[in-house]
Amino acid sequence: MADKNENSLIGYDPLAWMHEQAEEKTKPSVAVACPEADAILDEQLYAESPAEQNIADAGWQDVAVDATEEGAFADTASIVLEPVLSIQTVAQLHEQLLAVLNSSNKIEIDASAVTSADTASLQLLLVLKRTAIKQQKEVVIDFPSDKFIEVANLLGISEMLEVDRAAAGFF
């Protein structure tokens, strides 16, 4: 937190997050740096429920609780989506998203390069968003490509993914 001068006329400092974010960047990422944690995540994710979406949901819930206890959150994490999102890559994306959900309060997903996306991948992003909301975290899809928006529209989830208003601005 920024230093506070008692005589200053600046009460709440709206720029304090800049220093906090810089400090967070210097801390190692728990999810990446701890192989034991990865193993626990894998168990939670893949050992219990037969339904994939339930597995995903349950995994996110459990992991987030663990992370809260450790108090090891970074403010914002960024992920760049691959051009092709398919069933072949969804498990890898799942792991990636799980790791950042575990370690961050806000996840920014850059979807600008997406040229093809299947239902599994979009379903995964939707579950991520819903899980994040329950945990009072934020997931933002930045720069969605035309194709990404088209697929989200086709599936009727563009509003839920909040890419329906992407055209109105970039922020």
Next chain:
Amino acid sequence: MTARIVAVINQKGGVGKTTTSVNLTHALARLGKKVTVIDLDPQSHLAVSLGVVSPQTTGIDEVMLEHCNLQQQLIPVRQNLNLIVAGPRLQEIEQLNEGGARRGDLLRKALHENLDDQDFVFIDCPPSSGVLVANALFAADEILVPMTSDYLALQGLSHLMGTIKKFESALKKHYKFSLVMSRYIATRRISKDVLNTLQKYFPGQILATTIRETALLAECPSFGKTIFEYRPGCRSARDFTALAKDFLEGKVM
């Protein structure tokens, strides 16, 4: 030679974006630099401030919407200083809702390998954070943020920095970033406190000269004159000349 592309940006209104764009570009031109300034605000206040008042003159709107030749839109307004006006259709770009991220890349493409004979291209942005500002951020190498010394301007700057960081991340670029203290009232305590706060977060990024608030700066746009023409040698003219030297030499607080 490649022109340095500078976006004059702050989504908050009334912070001195257009005043800075007009007088800093003219000051640089007077120092012998070749400068083009683009009016990216559909309100066209930059053009009016430079004495260009024809509302139907096409400008950057046709370049971005119809891919018309950028060179044809240049209006020489002072020695070494060219203007590209906003044009009557610029607001249409703000309302573009198709084209994904490509909507943000119209200006960068238009400037690419154009105006290479210029030292600087300045983009005077509108007080918003929509598609036009996105175009400026796609195109620019440098960002110049005029800041007033009041609390709400700090709040606005916080939002702007979040936006800039998003763009840096998404576009994988790192902007050269400078702040200019504009409309500065040295006798107010809040001015000093805001400046101290800014110095804490932006060390080495605040240009050394503060532009002090004066009545003359508010008066000269109505005559289509820059401060150097309206009242040569006045305190504000000296401020902007000093600011131009700071900008060229990288002199900061």
